[in-house]
Amino acid sequence: MPAPVPSRFRIVPRDAAVRRRGTSLLFLVAWVASLGAVWWAASHTAAPRLAQADAARTQAERELEAVSAELTTLRQRESTLARSDQISRAANAEVQEGLAERDEEIAALRADIAFYERLVGSTSQRKGLSVHVAEFAPEAGGTWRYQIMLTQTMNRGAISQGQMRFIVEGVRAGKLATVQWDELHQQRSAPAQAYSFRYFQQLDGNVMLPPDFTPQRVKVSLHGEDAAVEQALDWKTATAAGGK
Incomplete structure (x- = not known):
């Protein structure tokens, strides 16, 4: 006889199937209950803490x-104070510079007053238009800076006006020579230097001496409406005074 074919179906007792369904349902209910418990715990524990954290974050912000x-x-x-301090420092430096300049001006005025007192004092001898002093000092580049002081005390109420020129006498190539006003200024028809004063005036400027020339004296010429003066001064004396 041929062997019997096995069946695809299996006979399960009804009570066993019911028990399995009940177990599965019980597991499902337990799982849902656990989810509910977790949600409840989260709602009653995490939610208040989250609210507190939000409040703390808001407060921190x-x-x-x-x-x-x-x-x-x-x-x-700080920026305003720094700027104010900078302005104060600059203003203080400007004030200090101004005070220094005023001190120099006061010193110069005092020197002028002292000179004026010696010039027109009661014991001083009255003189007409003259060269009080001439000073020459060498500069960089070969030029010479000159300062010539003119005075007059003969007529204390008059104004002396005119023009000043000077020449320099000395030796060139072993011979006596004279450097004229135009050559001193390296300019043809160089204009004379004007003066106008009541008691004294200082004239200054720059001139150029030839490189092969040895100066010995300077001769100053003053030409005004009512006076013509020519006065010679020793070059060594003039340069010694100019170099002080």
């Missing part, structure tokens, strides 16, 4: 904004 605003204000105040 407010405090941060307040601190940032205060920091900005302090930085602006």
Whole structure:
């Protein structure tokens, strides 16, 4: 006889199937209940803490904004103070510079007053238009800086006006020579230097001497409406006074 074919179906007792369904349902209910318990626990524990965290974060943000605003204000105040201090320092330096200049002006005025007192004092001898002093000092580049002081005390109420020129006498190539006004200024028809004063006036400027020339004296000529003066001064004396 041929062997019997196995069946695809299996006979299960009804009570066993019911028990399996019940177990599965019980597991499902337990799982749902656990989810509910987890949700309840999260709602009653995590939610309050989350609310507290949000409140703390909001408070921290407010405090941060307040601190940032205060920091900005302090930085602006620091910048303003720094700028004010810079302005104060600059103003103080300017004042100090101005005071120094005024001190120099006062010293110069005092020297002028002392010179004026010696010039027109009651014991001083009255003189007409003359060269009080001539000073020459060498400069870089070969030029000479001159300062010539003119005075007059004969007529104390009059104004002396005119023009001043000078020449320099000396030796060139072993021979006596004279450097004229135009050559001293390296200019043809160089204009004379004008003067106008009541008691004294200082004239200054720059001239150029030839490189092969040895100066010995300077001769100053003054030409005015009512006076013509020519006065010679020793070059060594003039340069010694100019180099002091």
